[in-house]
Amino acid sequence: MKLILTLIALSMMISCSQQPAVKKTITLRNKNQFEAVFIPEGARLISFTMPDKDGKPTGIVIGFDSAAQYAASTEPYFGATIGRYGNRIKGGRFAINGQDYQITINNGPNALHGGKNGFQSKLWKAEQPDEHTVVFTYVSPDGDEGFPGNLNTKVTYTLTDKNELKMEYEATTDKATVVNLTNHAFWNLNGEGSGTIDSHLVQIHADAYTPVDSTLIPLGKSEPVAGTPFDFNKPTTIGQRINEPHVQLLIGKGYDHNYVLNGTGMREVANALGDKTGIYMQVFTEEPGLQFYSGNFMQSKNQLRSGPDQFRTAFCFETQHFPDSPNQPGFPSTLLVPGKTYHTTSIYTFSVKK
DSSP states (O other), X not given: OXXXXXXXXXXXXXXXXXXXXXXXXXXXXXXXXXXXXXXXXXXXXXXXXXXXXXXXXXXXXXXXXXXXHHHHSSOTTTTOEEOSBOSEEGGGEEEETTEEEEOOOOBTTBEETTSTTOGGGSBOXXXXXXXXXXXXXXXXXXXXXXOOSOEEEEEEEEEOTTSEEEEEEEEEXXXXXXXXXXXXXXXXXXXXXXXXXXXXXXXXOEEEEEOBOTTSOBOSOOXXXXXXXXXXXXXXXXXXXXXXXXXXXXXXXXXXXXXXXXXXXXXXXXXXEOTTTOEEEEEEESOSEEEEEOOTTOOSOSEETTEEOOTTSOBEEEEESXXXXXXXXXXXXXXXXXXXXXXXXXXXXXXXXX
């Protein structure tokens, strides 16, 4: 009997040793002293550090140091993987094949970023095959926040030796549904706690954007950026025109708009330069849209590791399909059906300009 019990115990030990180690944080590194840190809660990027123009290690993603702090914050999206549907859906309602669906309302009259308990609040399974890569997986059950279908989701983050942070999203479903995944990192290329992002130089390769109503839902059309404060085709500082009395800036309290990106396939769609550090970020994506958010709703309500989250001290470049696409037949479709795979990749590339 003792021998049998010993064998059972040994078998259990071997089985446990073959399971992926559970980690509170997952750290990716490259040969150039870059470091990206993630947590499984929300498949979340909590920090990104790289040398600035003087070789000084500089953290350029704002955030907290623990999952508990993210859970307790008034801003649930810092660094998170966003889903099932990034951005807003009007009234939280849409129809597929004549069937109406109601998503949890969590942003005024609308659904934002997948509802109250979207992917940012889920505990993802994390596996780290090597020091450059982390793979997050999560099965969103049928009816999760009101969305139809069991959605199998995989997000792979890779930090390459070319100083690229690659974000690859995949999903499959057993029932027709809508999917729009992105990452919600808040960037300050001058470093955490360095002040506002007004002096960042930004370029967005887009000839049009989608204007919104008073609740930030697109009006169903695109408008040219030429001759407006939304034109970033030439590098322009964020603060140069942000306080102009343009009706769309007044609605968003600054920039919080979807850009209709030029071109198709993988291409550079935007870039930004931190004027103090020389840190230069380029964004490449296969997506048709980019939500540019200038931190207008940051209100010093959260104590980050660098201090309070003060007004406009970080910005977001969220690669995506358009907001409210399920209700806008003229927008690129976000419909995913059984037998098809949702797959999209975005790459954030970093360098320094001296």
